[in-house]
Amino acid sequence: MSELGHIDVLFVGAGPASLAGAIRLKQLLEAKGRQESVVVIEKADKVGQHSLSGAVFQAEVLDELLPDWKQSDDKFVAKMLASRVERDELVFLPNRRAAIKIPYFMVPPSMRHEGNYIISLSEMVKWLANLAGGLGVEIYTGFAAKELVIKDGVVTGVKLGDKGLNKEGGQQANYQPGETVAARVTVLGEGSLGLLAEDLVGRFGLARGRNQQVYSLGVKEVIRLPDQNSFGPNRVLHTLGFPNRADVFGGGTLYSLESNMVAIALIMALDWRYCDLNPQRELQLFKSHPFISHLLEGGEVVGYGAKTLPEGGYFSLPQLVSDGAIIIGDAAGFTSSKKLKGLHYALESGRLAAAAIFDAIEGGSFSKEDLKGYEARLAESFVIKDLRAAKNHRQVFNYGLYLGAPLSFIQQWLPRLATEPDYKGMRRVRLGRCYQGGLDRLTDLSFSGTEHREDEPSHISFIDPAECEPCEAGYGCHPCESFCPGEVYRAEDHKIMLSPSNCLHCQTCRVKCPLQNISWQLPEGGDGPKYKMM
């Protein structure tokens, strides 16, 4: 029986990487009859509510982690097995009317999805959490890890956020101070733009000599189609081109989900230069293209969300271990922009981290040296191999779609190309969209289920509010009003009004603000979106 407070391994974030790691660790511990405690903390109210992905999943990675997963009678597994990709298309939309289907032989292998399964990440994560719980992993939701606790250069745990503060930061009657959660090793699986991982990397110079990490934003809707629909089941569709201009790296996706539902998403690299680009509006525009609208006829939006993904790839990976800490999953940056996949890498990274942690447990010490086995294992695995094969993929698209596309075939033989931080991309150039159709942003937002206690301190603030006015003067508009996929920023009489309770936690704002004037902190644990099948 563990004494309260004594945690051996703490995973921050109940995402696929952490849960795979926790599961693997418990398997290893049990095989050796060991009882070390494995705890996962998650800032959402319930597991899965902050998870969002496409996703076309390479399931082979599960074979190592859960050898007989296919025999499971869990509903999620049944759904997944029934969602094998059977139709797989890549379509180029050169403008708002035309559509050119790329013949299969011309589709690069990295964009072929046969053998993959279409899944909802929020549902997968719930399944993994159940498995983990069954193995003795403790999972606690509603707890936001606000800071790393570091003593003499060693990470000794995390400090949780306070609860029960009022808007002015004073203590309410039910004030609960954030506790320090101590652990012998802290595994950071916070996902894209994880704040603790960034802090760790910054503090210990783990990114020295590496490329800046860059990100893309995915804005997604789940749409219910009528029983007789043009899209059909077991189908994935990827698009390039419209509505993304040639200088906006990204594309569209449309995947069949169960029960006549489809997941439609538009992904855009966050270095876009247009100061009035509104991602949610771009998604509506995407849906209006006749090729797409035909497929979505009679459909009704039932879900909405947004999340970023790291795209810097191989050269943007920092060192992944430090004394007492490891970084896994999207927090490390294991996404291949070439394959538009990151999920199976996240799972694998968690699994490999678990092996390294287990060795460290047996060795009784968790220094950087003891944990380095993780990086060695990664180097041998398909994770690093795949990322190396895409090592300049994202960077070549800095030259635009028409140069980048051909270059993408030879990018892995090019010397290291640098990346620029995304916020530097902004220019005084407008898209000037007039399209008003589709759903308005607030209505879409209502489908995300996002909520925050309205009298809590705002988790978003301007570092220097006086900077906002010159920003408007410089760009002719307030970019934040447009780039937030939620509805946090509203310009009112030249001032920006904040509605932090409309936040989706994607953190686009702190990446994209051209003056880097936005501070985004974790809100109270339990707050945020309530994704069900994202």
Place this chain on the structure above:
Amino acid sequence: MNYIVLVKQVPDIRNIPKEAWDWEKGTLKRGLLDNVLNELDKQALAFALKMREKKQGRIIALTMGPPFAEEVLRYALSIGADDAVLLTDRKLGGADTAATAYPLGQAVRKIEKEIFGGDRDYLIVSGMQSVDGDTAQVPPQLAEELGIAHIAYAVAFAFEGGQLQISRITRRGSEKVAPAGFPCLVTVTEWTRPSYPSFSRTRWAHSHRLYQWSAADINADQSRIGLAGSRTIVVKIFSPREAGQRNCVFERDLKKLAGMIKEAYLNRARAVEEEEKPKYRLPKGKQPDYEGEVWVYAEQEGGELSPASFELLGKASQLAAVLGERVGTVLVGRGVNGLSRELIARGADRVYIAEHELLENFLPVPYGRVISEMVAKHRPQMMLFSATPLGRELAPRVAYGSGSGLTADCTGLEIADFKRLDREYTAILVQTRPALGGNIMASIITQNSKVQMSTARPGVMRALEPDPARQGEVIKYKPAITEADLAARIVYTEHLPPASDIKDAKVIICGGRGLKSREGFDQYILPLADRMGKFLGQEAMVGASRLAVEIGCIGRGHQVGQTGQTVKPRLYVAVGVSGAVQHVTGMQGSDIVVAINKDPNARIFQVADFGVVGNLEEVVPELIKALDSQGGSSE
């Protein structure tokens, strides 16, 4: 002193996905909803925790539900409960409030015996009502099952000279009540901010062993649990009045608009009344399932009859006429004889009066007992109570005590024949009520009961015009009551002016971010509310969108919308409100919606009946002028 806190896992009614409704089957797919702990139960837990600071003891959380309801017990443990009991068994499922109160009572007895070692010095604390059933019936029925006193709507407590005193809210203000003995049951309404669990306590709660009891473990009598033990059954669920298609009539001539608003307002008032013309006729050759008078509980306080009781008499007259029965009304108190005149004038054929000096002030135990005795003696076929705070804590005890089903907060009552699963019902009372926070309407019938009982929502049924020439009988009843029978003592009463709640407002003027500031609000919204109120002869209240509250226009109590209040006024005027879906959710049930916005494409116009496109700084003063010039109140 020890504590038992009742907690319940309920669906999250604020986030019901469309696909969860199965209108054909008339059910809700509960599996598709998130489950949360009933908000008021958090208040109950906080109440017990606070009490424990003063009087040490163990806190046991108790819930009856499916296995995954253990989640709410984990929360209870994580904020300070010492132990938790999960009462779970398929046989207990499908239960109405009576078939829930009984097994809970058995569980309480078992807790008393096995966990408290027979020590009867404990308090049962529960939230006032749950958001899914929202009947508020289980706690008083549990108290009736255990034969103990209950104190409802508690908001505070104190130990005065070692004696527990509970402060509770009443219709006329507040009261301090001291229970005469223990165990006793307290229901709690919102009084504090709920507790957050600490991480370390959450970890402890996660691994702490729960008690898990089945129907057999609590020696439950099979005939009193589950569907079989239920005395009411839901026979249909359906959507409330369509909030949908409104066609906005744009009118820039504000004098004309004022006239149109008034006309619509008055028409709506009449439509409400006309809805209730009963058409039922007893089919030839069939006997009605029930026999006897139609009874109404006449609520009086301080010698004054509640207008809600007149509404009930009006409805009872209608029902009785259809059944060919008499209307009886029950009056309890001291020196209340004189009120029988008025009750007869308002439709009662017989007034049954129970008078005793100890019955001067309302206390649930003696009132409940006396009425149950009268019901047993005179055997009415149905009894109606107003769903006032008093009615809602009294009726459950009477119903439970007389083995009758009770349906809470009915907005529709009618006599009908009914066929269900090969069973035919003749001339029974079909009771319609909102549930799940007003998200659905449910039709309910009584079964396995001697009397059909309901509480009816005030303000829905129509009272008869008083007819002073009407004749009726007065039957006196002399109850045998002693001090001990009261089971509690009212220590202190305070009359406060009624706090207006925007939820009950008939006319709401709502300001949005178009008002920009508190000054804007004060300059435009407040005077418009004042004038509209005078114009229609009905006090108008002020509402605000979330954004308006956040920029400081007015306090949060006035917030309308998904994260504020849901309101259903007769008239809703939205000024400078964009009409985002999060706001519309809170007001789409309004009868008449008028919108003023400078943006012709504002979403608010999609849910409005009348619209004015223009700057509110111009339109509102002009509208006020138009209202003033057309003068005076409605009829």
